[in-house]
Amino acid sequence: MSRRERLRLSLQRRLARPAARWLEHPLIQGAPPRLQALLLGARLHDSLARNDDSLALTDLRTLASHHGRDDLLHRLLFRRGFRPKDPASQRRLFWGVADEPAFAERHREYALVSLAYRSLKDGDQQEAGRLIPRITAIAERLEQDPGTLSCQQKNRVNRAKLLISTDATLLHLHLLRGEQEAVAAIGGRGLALAERIDYGRLPADVAYRLTTNFARVLGIAALDAWRRGDARDAGRAMAALEALRQEAWSARHQGSGAQENHRTFVQALIEALQALEQQPPSPGRPAALAPERILNVRTPLLEERLMAFLTP
Numbered sequence: 001m002s003r004r005e006r007l008r009l010s011l012q013r014r015l016a017r018p019a020a021r022w023l024e025h026p027l028i029q030g031a032p033p034r035l036q037a038l039l040l041g042a043r044l045h046d047s048l049a050r051n052d053d054s055l056a057l058t059d060l061r062t063l064a065s066h067h068g069r070d071d072l073l074h075r076l077l078f079r080r081g082f083r084p085k086d087p088a089s090q091r092r093l094f095w096g097v098a099d100e101p102a103f104a105e106r107h108r109e110y111a112l113v114s115l116a117y118r119s120l121k122d123g124d125q126q127e128a129g130r131l132i133p134r135i136t137a138i139a140e141r142l143e144q145d146p147g148t149l150s151c152q153q154k155n156r157v158n159r160a161k162l163l164i165s166t167d168a169t170l171l172h173l174h175l176l177r178g179e180q181e182a183v184a185a186i187g188g189r190g191l192a193l194a195e196r197i198d199y200g201r202l203p204a205d206v207a208y209r210l211t212t213n214f215a216r217v218l219g220i221a222a223l224d225a226w227r228r229g230d231a232r233d234a235g236r237a238m239a240a241l242e243a244l245r246q247e248a249w250s251a252r253h254q255g256s257g258a259q260e261n262h263r264t265f266v267q268a269l270i271e272a273l274q275a276l277e278q279q280p281p282s283p284g285r286p287a288a289l290a291p292e293r294i295l296n297v298r299t300p301l302l303e304e305r306l307m308a309f310l311t312p
Contacts, residue, residue, distance in 0.1 A: 053093035168213035187221030194240035
């Protein structure tokens with residue numbers, strides 16, 4: 001974030017309460033557009049703090065359509081602390097963003113991903129069922145786009161990064177619903193993708209940041225092969241994970257600013273899977289695997305579903 005952006009954000013926070021009153025003044029229509037945008041952003045801070053998702057969506061729409069501004073929408077999608085605290089308000093707001101044509105396609109798509117993680121935390125299988133077709137459509141479109149695996153856009157705009165994110169999201173949604181065949185299919189699709197991808201064709205920051213989610217998908221491919229006793233597919237999955245590990249440890253990621261330690265995650269997952277290879281599948285007994293090796297969101301229900309997947 002630039003110094004100018006930090007200053008604007010600080011002003012909006014300070015003006016959050018009085019902005020609502022000023023925006024109702026008749027003279028506001030004649031105010032400079034920059035001032036109007038500043039006040040709308042300030043009121044948005046207040047609306048989110050009060051769980052007023054309806055007004056927040058209205059102001060986000062106005063900022064996008066009349067002022068060409070999407071920085072606060074971006075913040076809403078990728079900074080959890082900026083969201084309404086009430087889960088129901090979060091849901092309504094994200095559905096509003098997902099269905100609003102005034103917003104950029106990438107923001108509508110990430111709103112669906114945000115909704116998915118909200119449904120995972122809440123254990124809402126019905127909402128997961130509503131989201132799966134729409135997120136699947138995103139993944140299929142990206143897979144069919146020949147430019148996805150060489151996309152040069154930055155992290156939150158990169159198509160390869162979004163494809164990996166949607167696959168990891170779908171993995172969790174199907175797991176929540178106990179759809180084991182669909183979970184295995186996501187692993188298979190990820191494995192096929194791993195055998196096509198050239199990490200060197202992606203920007204370094206993107207290639208590093210997609211590592212953890214891709215490892216989860218490839219981990220499911222390895223676990224599915226293990227439970228089926230398929231040595232060939234297990235070898236393919238472990239080879240794909242090793243290639244991912246080598247990419248994570250590449251010198252070009254040495255100075256990465258990513259907060260998450262992707263290198264440690266991939267290394268630990270590979271070691272857990274290698275240990276699992278020493279445990280032949282036993283009917284009725286789940287594999288000994290720490291849930292955090294696969295699950296991005298950990299709840300008792302998701303852990304139960306994962307253990308059921310690992311029980312031959």
